[in-house]
Amino acid sequence: MVDPLVEMAGIDKSFPGVNALENARFDLFPGEVHALVGENGAGKSTLMKILSGIYRRDAGTISVRGREEEITSPHAAQSLGISIIHQELNLMYHLTVAQNIFIGREPRRGFLLDEGALNARARQLFDDLHLNLDPRTRVGALAVAQQQMVEIAKALSFNSDVLIMDEPTAALTDTEIDELFRIIRQLRDQGKGIVHISHRLVELKQISDRITVMRDGRYIATVNTAEAEIQQIISMMVGRTVFEATPELPEQPDPTVVLKVKGLNLGRQVRDITFQLHRGEILGVAGLVGAGRTEVMRAIFAADRPESGEVTINGKPVTIRAPSDAVRHGIAYLSEDRKRYGLALGMDVEVNTVLASLGRFASSFGWIRTGATRTAALEQVKALAIKTPGIAQRVKNLSGGNQQKVVIAKWLTADTDILIFDEPTRGIDVGAKSEIYRLLNDLARQGKSIIMISSELPEVLRMSHRILVMCEGRITGELSAAEATQERIMTLATQRESVAAA
Amino acid sequence: MQTTTPPARSRVQSILGGDSIQRLLALGALVLLLAFFSVVVPHFASTNNYIDILTATAVNGVLATGVTFVIITGGIDLSVGTGMTFTSVVAGIVAVNMGLPLPLGLLAALGAGALVGSINGALIAKAKLPPFIATLGMLYVTLGMAQVISDVHPIYFDQQPAFQQFFMAKPVIGIPNIVWVMLGGAAIAWILLNKTILGRYTFALGSNEEATRLSGVNVDRWKIIIYAVDGLFIGLAGIVIASRMNSAQPGLGMGYELDAIAAAVIGGTSLSGGEGSVVGTIIGAFLISTLRIGLSVAGIPDQWKSVITGLVVIGAVWLDILRRRSRA
């Protein structure tokens, strides 16, 4: 029997008002990928943050390579060979790729930095990972998936024995995930221990050796992946048996066209985009990361102003010069980065709910009628089943799924008819995901028109009446729900211009 | 992998080119302004006047260089002006009142500056005070301390004639040494910012402090060091201003911090942190003094000088925003 790399036992941790961990445990052996699963709030991230020195435990023991250790800081964890890749990217956008990777460990020649050695080392690292990235690029100029790769490269650069990845695949496309898994296997074969936190249970089957399930801050069980059934894991996670029944597709939408986009252009990412959206329809938009899906939606919303193109709403041509115009015409854009663009995190549920429609709640002197905002917020909390102790709760204290619901509540309160969702379930756990799906279906049934950008093919296939597929800024195809398959979408999503022309 | 070159018009790429273009803008504005005054204002175009502009930039240039460091970290330092006064008084106490050798007095000024900076840094990093508040407090503390230790009396460096003789001497092309001190300080600052680990962490802190901390960088310690470096420049400014006056004047200092911050901002340093440059700051400082002196030579009333300086600060930052918007 090999000795474990890491053993955590009896770990307690509480935050003001919350018992995040109670008698939690976890172990990790060299040469294994150990998946850690659980719904949001189950304590997985907290447990791993304790292991990586970001939080201090209240009770319990941590042994690394058989020796009991106090891990007091991220630095201490690193010197024990423990690295963590956070779910929220932790990069310095003004610095280059190489500067980010080696922050705190810059090669020096005496007093001065050795930028040459820095870039060479980073390049070596990327070569090892078979990644084509210029170390001198500023991280702020990279797409999210590329930034994620920088994070991974950075963690690997520590030569750590223990690598914790918190939702590393959340922002990656399938090919990128394959690439990541290739790297993970490579590291596993070198004898490193990898902790993989994920919501995507299917991929755990591919990559992990063991799976530990947590629920409500407690350890539930550890199973060998080979012997585990996904349904079994899900029921351990949620504490009840869940049948992952495909929710019935909403009835066919009204043929009325609510939104028509014609010849929209903006730079290389939005090229001659033409499509229409019907009342009560869920229109899926699929494509690889960087295909220009988000950019198209931002252009429609005038978050970035398009160079050319026509937008028609309910048969009338409209001019949208700024997001405020779009909102006035009943279009809402729900960014994938909810925390940055969707919510005032430090403010409460009530304020966030009415934020996009404050004018309606204000008297002529700009005085806000708090009674009305309360009522509106309470209505939405009830209608969307937002799990919150009350409308005075700060949004940052809610789970990802409930934050997403608050964003939706905001736009419903603003009475928008066209909702553009960008990765609506990103970073949301399984249980909450199906709730979001149900919510989207309900909205469509009520006559709202929905555009849904998603990188998860099963999600697109399951949810959409129609699917647009994009590649390199163009729409490369449109599929009805009936004709769409994963294979057909992937074919269209990789239909590069040069290939098409040939 | 989709890991090829980033899209040409990405939001942050404009930031990538941001400070260098802002620096060019500031430089262009400076050249235009010099040309304008030289043509329009009688007597402006003379070597002596250009040297006067250089001389008038020295104090603000040194202060602005120091404050550039902390602004890049996303902080601010309101205590640079009165801190400067404090350090000049310390130099006077040591070199005149205590009668110690002049170099010791100058070292004491630098030390006092580093001390002021370190206290700012500690208040910000350890006591978690917002930089605005911590340094606002230090503004008053240093002003008061300058008066306490000098007993509200100016200290004259008459017994140390070498002091003014050295700093105001003009050994190279008629430019006084304080200008070379400023430029030398800026060169050191440029190296620190661009070639050393200190500069790397300065930018990293301003870009994403939490990410820097999680990368294992001792953020608190580096913050204190960065504020201490700012403090060293405060001390250097104290030496420069004392050499010009051949004295330490305990009542001075208020208002200098705003000129310094304005110079940095005109030069493209972002108050939200993560970007900035010493070259830009020095150009910004030159721009301010060119404007002041040009308007003064032209005989423009004082009140209008203030209005115009303010408009230039607003215009410089607005231009930068416009440029970014047009590229986004």
Place this chain on the structure above:
Amino acid sequence: MKFTRLTSLAAGSMALALVAGACSGSATPAPAASGAPASAAAAASAATGAASAYTAPTDAGKAKGKTIAIISKGEQHQFWQAVKKGALDEAAKLGVTATYQGPATESEVDKQLTMLQTALSNNPAAVCFAALDSKAAGALLQQAQAANIPVVGFDSGVDSTIPVTTVATDNIAAAGIEADKLAALIGDAGKVAVIVHDQTSQTGITRRDGFVNQMKAKHPNVQVVSVQYGAGDPVKSADIAKSIMTANPDLKGFFGANEGSIKGILNALKETGKEGKIVAVGYDSGQQQLDAINSGVEAGAITQNPIGIGAKCVDAAVDAINGKTLPKNIDTGFYWFDKTNINSPEVQAVLYK
């Protein structure tokens, strides 16, 4: 103040004559100065200035042990330090208690009002007040009047009928003398420039106007080409002085309206190597200025009598407490001093370093 200013504008030399005449009856330290020929036009005369016919009390009377609150315009400049010393020494001599306060800079009107408010709340026997802004202090002064607290104005005084007297330097007259001196030193013709500490304070306005108007009225061939403001900062004032020299290469003279301004001019002359080539006259004292006068770089300066102002304030307050009638203005006098008389005891007595 308005009244004084108008007289001076109308007949500068007459005012001077009155001032000079008043010398004979003046109290300390003016008697020594009275011996000097104080003719307005005499460029090289030793001392000019005056103090009014006011006799200081020799004991505190009813005021014994009572508190006089002094609210000045500043505490940091050497000038104010000297005022403070004069006041506190006189108070100690007479056996009264004096408190002395002033805001950090001469633009902090609101802080000064807070100080006055606090002082009044402590119910002092009398208040000495040098207003930064007389109008702004109106309500508080009425409050003092209602509480029967006598108010003594000093320095730039208080523009109101409430103060029982004003203890001050006649800045208009003094600046007028500066104009006469500077004109004489440059041969009564040519360009001169003025650097003032600010354009809002009473001293800034009166010294500037006293100088400029006297030039216009009496020295038509002398042209005041520039009046600029340097906040009393020796470095900023130096940069301004240099820019004035740049704009006017044939400049013959400078007048610095306070200590910081003349320091700036001296710095500028030194930095440009124009020492001795451009005539500089200043105001107040301070070591740098005294050294410059001794070495001849600065032709001379007006000094007020800050110690006298402080002392007279307390004297007037004590008299007011004792119910004595006081003259409308108590002039504390000023001196023109240059290389020739800088070391005379009467001048030395009012100089500070």
